[in-house]
Structure formats: C-alpha cells, structure tokens
C-alpha cells in the first residue's frame with residue numbers, strides 16, 4: 001500500500017526543513033500543502049493570527065484539541081516561554097505518530113505533551129494526570145461539533161480561569177455555528193472574530209477568540 005498524506009507531509013519536512021528549526025518546519029509544511037497537496041493544518045494566514053494571540057497571552061499552560069500532524073503544535077510551542085507547556089490531544093494514532101515525529105524534528109518535544117485519546121475522555125483527567133490547575137490558552141481545532149461540549153467540560157472541570165483565552169479554528173469553514181452561538185451569547189465570555197481564509201485557499205474562514213470572564 002502507498003504512503004498516507006501525513007507520511008508524505010513528514011517526508012517533506014525531513015527533506016526541506018532544518019532539524020531543530022521550528023520556523024523551517026512550518027515553512028516546509030506550508031509550501032508542501034500550498035503547492036503539492038492540501039492538508040487541514042491551520043496554515044500560514046490563520047497561523048499569523050494564532051501567533052499574535054499567543055504572543056499577547058504568553059501562556060504557561062496551553063491546551064490544543066486536535067493535533068492532526070502537529071503543525072499548530074509547532075506554531076504554538078515555538079512561542080512558549082522556557083518553563084511553559086503545551087498539552088495536545090489527538091485520537092487518531094496514525095496522525096499522532098506523525099505529529100510526534102514532526103514536533104521532535106522541530107526540536108520541541110520537551111515543550112509538548114502529546115496525549116493520544118478522545119478529548120471528552122482526557123479533559124477530566126488533566127488535573128490528576130498532568131497536575132494542571134487551569135489552562136491559560138486553549139486552541140480548538142478538532143471535530144467542529146465537539147467545540148461546545150468540550151468547552152462546557154473544561155468549565156465543569158474547573159480548567160478555565162478568569163482571563164483564559166479560547167481560540168477556535170474553522171468557525172466559518174467547515175463551520176462551528178453552535179459554538180459561535182454559545183460563546184457570543186454567553187455573559188461568561190468576551191468574543192471577537194478574526195476573519196481570514198481556509199488554509200491554503202481563498203475560501204472564507206476565521207478564528208473566534210473568546211476570553212473567559214468568570
């Protein structure tokens with residue numbers, strides 16, 4: 001059987017990026033996905049918005065839901081300060097295996113804890129397993145109909161604190177209409193939409209940033 005798209009993406013990183021250089025890993029993936037084979041990374045355009053929100057928040061503990069191949073894990077971890085950590089959750093073992101290799105190639109394995117499993121099962125275990133009191137930043141990029149249940153789960157597990165920033169990908173394409181309704185009509189959140197485009201295309205998409213106020 002042939003290779004998979006994630007395997008080809010990893011090959012492109014190993015061929016075109018410099019080991020230990022996160023910026024070159026990001027560029028190698030963006031080049032490959034724009035010119036060779038599309039893939040569902042947050043991408044370079046929305047990536048710049050992710051970078052600016054991260055720089056503003058400067059989180060000590062960050063959570064990512066939906067690692068895929070680790071592109072946004074590398075984007076996030078490269079901007080974390082020395083003792084900060086990113087926990088990223090991915091339930092597809094094949095994707096997780098590629099992501100581990102891409103994160104390691106970027107030299108960021110000490111800042112990223114990749115956990116294999118479903119967000120709904122793992123979020124309630126964050127405190128006991130990883131000693132997390134609360135998250136400063138959450139990047140939602142997994143199944144779009146899990147954004148609302150998992151946000152409620154994070155609230156119920158006491159993993160959000162005053163000022164925690166949630167940043168959600170794909171709120172227009174593929175779309176997360178229930179999530180937009182939830183955060184925009186909820187007095188416990190202050191939300192703002194950042195217009196952009198679906199990764200590597202001209203299709204409209206954007207990120208929704210929601211600050212937890214409770």
Ligand SMILES: C[C@H](C[C@H]1O[C@@H](n2cnc3c(N)ncnc32)[C@H](O)[C@@H]1O)NC(=O)c1cc(-c2ccc(F)cc2)cc(O)c1O
Pocket residue numbers: 040041042065066067068069089090091092095117118119120141142143144146169170173174198199
């Ligand atoms: C959902 C995927 C991203 C990953 O999330 C993991 N996952 C899921 N649910 C869970 C869980 N509950 N717990 C842990 N991991 C979990 C999965 O295995 C994928 O690897 N992302 C997308 O589907 C996605 C799709 C598009 C897209 C847009 C236009 C098109 F024409 C076609 C596709 C764009 C994007 O930017 C995406 O992000």
Ligand SMILES: [Mg+2]
Pocket residue numbers: 040041042141169170
């Ligand atoms: Mg996405």
